[in-house]
Amino acid sequence: MILEKTCPRCGAVVEIYRNPFPTTDIIVVRAGRVLLIRRAAPPEGWALPGGFIDYGESAETAARRELEEETSLHARSLSLLGVYSEPGRDPRFHTLTVVYVAEADGEPQAGDDAADARWFSLDQLPREIAFDHRRIIEDAARRIKG
Amino acid sequence: MILEKTCPRCGAVVEIYRNPFPTTDIIVVRAGRVLLIRRAAPPEGWALPGGFIDYGESAETAARRELEEETSLHARSLSLLGVYSEPGRDPRFHTLTVVYVAEADGEPQAGDDAADARWFSLDQLPREIAFDHRRIIEDAARRIKG
Numbered sequence: 001m002i003l004e005k006t007c008p009r010c011g012a013v014v015e016i017y018r019n020p021f022p023t024t025d026i027i028v029v030r031a032g033r034v035l036l037i038r039r040a041a042p043p044e045g046w047a048l049p050g051g052f053i054d055y056g057e058s059a060e061t062a063a064r065r066e067l068e069e070e071t072s073l074h075a076r077s078l079s080l081l082g083v084y085s086e087p088g089r090d091p092r093f094h095t096l097t098v099v100y101v102a103e104a105d106g107e108p109q110a111g112d113d114a115a116d117a118r119w120f121s122l123d124q125l126p127r128e129i130a131f132d133h134r135r136i137i138e139d140a141a142r143r144i145k146g
Numbered sequence: 147m148i149l150e151k152t153c154p155r156c157g158a159v160v161e162i163y164r165n166p167f168p169t170t171d172i173i174v175v176r177a178g179r180v181l182l183i184r185r186a187a188p189p190e191g192w193a194l195p196g197g198f199i200d201y202g203e204s205a206e207t208a209a210r211r212e213l214e215e216e217t218s219l220h221a222r223s224l225s226l227l228g229v230y231s232e233p234g235r236d237p238r239f240h241t242l243t244v245v246y247v248a249e250a251d252g253e254p255q256a257g258d259d260a261a262d263a264r265w266f267s268l269d270q271l272p273r274e275i276a277f278d279h280r281r282i283i284e285d286a287a288r289r290i291k292g
Contacts, residue, residue: 059231
């Protein structure tokens with residue numbers, strides 16, 4: 001798909017090839033609880049720690065970086081849960097997220113794009129969860145139980 | 147990362163946020179053989195069928211579309227093998243590929259970006275394989291055997 005962007009100087013149309021934006025989200029589960037952050041920017045709600053994968057950065061490196069920036073926790077291990085890429089999953093634009101299950105020690109401290117970081121029981125998730133993260137958490141819970 | 151592109155009319159710099167390009171590759175294995183295509187465009191060599199994920203298209207839809215365009219085969223089922231996103235895996239630019247193992251009936255006919263489409267024994271892969279596809283095929287073979 002071609003995205004048209006406007007030249008800031010002359011207003012001409014500059015054509016850019018556009019692809020889904022690759023992102024990563026990280027599920028840390030400990031003793032039946034999952035770590036969520038409260039988003040500081042819209043769309044509001046609780047969400048998995050995560051964010052955009054930078055050019056020149058692997059998905060795994062981005063996952064570790066985002067977890068650390070938003071919760072201060074260091075991932076000890078990462079294993080791939082899945083890829084979620086339905087066009088409507090993010091109300092802002094089309095993202096494709098690579099989701100990892102991570103193990104991490106210590107207690108979270110919110111930072112960067114996170115206004116808060118807390119543990120939630122898998123049986124009692126908050127009502128307002130952004131994107132398709134409720135479905136992703138349920139998929140992870142099934143895998144952990146199974 | 148910010149990519150600078152030049153306005154075609156006035157030559158001003160237009161700044162664009164740049165992310166890795168999401169792609170998909172498809173592994174069809176049948177009776178100990180894997181389906182590869184010979185690339186019509188550089189980088190040359192044999193490769194898994196695959197290509198860019200379009201904006202507005204899920205990874206699974208892109209995988210089915212690319213397999214059909216390049217080999218004429220229809221994927222009966224898809225299961226996620228892994229995500230490969232090391233920055234150096236494509237010599238042209240940074241891609242992140244979502245790899246599926248697919249089942250498909252019938253015999254391939256090369257089309258679109260594929261100059262040829264053939265089955266190769268997993269024990270006797272061609273010497274020239276593009277990107278990190280040899281490693282991906284080996285990972286898939288291990289999973290199928292295990």
